Amino acid sequence: MRKFAPILIIVAILAVIGFWYIGIKNGAIRENQAVGKEWGNVETAYQRRNDLIGNLVKTVKGAADFEKGTLTAVIEARAKATQVSIDPSNVTPEQLAQFQQAQGGVSSALSRLLVTVEQYPDLKANANFLKLQDELASTENQILTARTRFNESVQSYNNYILKIPNNWFLGEYKEKPFFDAVAGAEKPVDVEFNFDK
Secondary structure (H helix, E strand, O other): OHHHHHHHHHHHHHHHHHHHHHHHHHHHHHHHHHHHHHHHHHHHHHHHHHHHHHHHHHHHHHHOOOOHHHHHHHHHHHHHHHHOOOOHHHOOHHHHHHHHHHHHHHHHHHHHHHHHHOOOHHHHOOHHHHHHHHHHHHHHHHHHHHHHHHHHHHHHHHHHHHOOOHHHHOOOOOOOOOOOOOOOOOOOOOOOOOOOO
């Protein structure tokens, strides 16, 4: 039995190392899947906004003789945003920037639409429009929450794959980018009140 003791010790050490390695790999898979799930939530929130925008545009068209340029800008921005897709397992900073730019175009066009609506009292009183406006505001909050959770899952994933000794065994897993703020978001908004009218 003594002559088998060194072999048993070596086998036991190899088994421990093997299970440890499998645990690291399984942890990376779990973290990567979490990022994918949260990215799906981000896309779902943006899809909800795009769906609501379609209904909002139809309501605005039906309720007012509205500026066609504003509606066209919203429709085109929405179309561009729906064309950009990202695979969360291979997301790059460039792809994420392109996605953010497309979604920023939607936000900008939508803001112009909602500001222009202020000139149409009948439309502002339209129950369908008010409901859609509330749903859009709620959806913007859902988008913020989904983006925040995505960034949290990316942080957890990046921490897992970059820490030692995990990074010795996880060379095929690459660091993932975070959602950044939209360009110009750090600037304060100018609010002007014109009481002379």
